[in-house]
Amino acid sequence: xxxxxxxxxxxxxxxxxxxxxxxxxxxxxxxxxxxxxxxxxxxxxxxxxxxxxxxxxxxxxxxxxxxxxxxxxxxxxxxxxxxxxxxxxxxxxxxxxxxxxxxxxxxxxxxxxxxxxxxxxxxxxxxxxxxxxxxxxxxxxxxxxxxxxxxxxxxxxxxxxxxxxxxxxxxxxxxxxx
Numbered sequence: 691x692x693x694x695x696x697x698x699x700x701x702x703x704x705x706x707x708x709x710x711x712x713x714x715x716x717x718x719x720x721x722x723x724x725x726x727x728x729x730x731x732x733x734x735x736x737x738x739x740x741x742x743x744x745x746x747x748x749x750x751x752x753x754x755x756x757x758x759x760x761x762x763x764x765x766x767x768x769x770x771x772x773x774x775x776x777x778x779x780x781x782x783x784x785x786x787x788x789x790x791x792x793x794x795x796x797x798x799x800x801x802x803x804x805x806x807x808x809x810x811x812x813x814x815x816x817x818x819x820x821x822x823x824x825x826x827x828x829x830x831x832x833x834x835x836x837x838x839x840x841x842x843x844x845x846x847x848x849x850x851x852x853x854x855x856x857x858x859x860x861x862x863x864x865x866x867x868x
Contacts, residue, residue, distance in 0.1 A: 714754035715857060717745065717768050718790030718842075719778045727752065729774045736768035744844070757844035757857070761815075764790065764843070790842050792860045795820075795835050800854035806830050812846035812855060821846060 713723045717736060720726045732751035742760040745753050745768060755762065769777050778788060802809035806828050813821045813833065820839035823831035847855045 713859065714748060715757075715791060715793070715859065716752075716754055717772075717776070718755075718762060718764065719769070719783055719788065720776050721778055726776055729776055731774060733773070735771040735773075739767040739771045741765055741767060755844070757847035758853075760848055761843045761845035762790070764841075791857060793842065793857045794837060794860060795840050795842065795846070795855065795857050797833055797835065798854045798856070800852045801833060801850075802852055802854075803830055803832050804854075809851065811849045811851065815845040815849045817841075817843070817845070 713727075716723065716726050730752055732747070732753075734747070734753075736753050737745045737747060742763055744756055744760050744762060746756045748754055753768075769780075782788065797804070797812075799805075803823065808830055810823055810831070810833075813819075813823055818839045818841050820836045820841070821833055822836070823833050826832045842857060844857065847853075847857065
């Protein structure tokens with residue numbers, strides 16, 4: 691069981707607002723980072739329930755997603771065990787086809803294929819075929835991502851030998867879904 695802070699609001703007070711940083715990737719389908727930081731009581735139930743073991747806790751005790759070892763199966767267990775109103779309603783998710791995170795999958799220039807080394811490991815694990823390879827400027831095919839097809843599971847992130855793939859939160863993450 692994860693150690694829980696007695697009063698999380700105290701920790702938030704001392705964090706202050708000196709710099710605006712991009713928040714880490716939180717649990718799928720949370721309403722907003724603000725709602726998450728105000729309502730999460732750091733109980734650790736989501737960490738224990740995660741079948742892929744991708745939910746970790748940061749230095750402050752808040753859960754975040756770590757795709758470095760595995761992918762999200764979207765089992766929903768983190769939502770089921772959470773006693774706080776952190777998540778977008780499941781009916782709204784389906785009706786509006788809301789992605790798990792307001793984020794964009796990006797492949798950096800550390801990608802082996804972009805550096806003329808044959809590698810297609812991200813395409814091989816992509817169940818939705820959102821990552822494809824085509825010949826552009828060299829004899830080695832280069833990747834491209836169809837963001838509309840990407841379900842943001844993170845399988846490609848954990849598979850990339852260069853850690854060249856990231857899921858970056860969009861700037862407008864503070865938009866809340868009520």
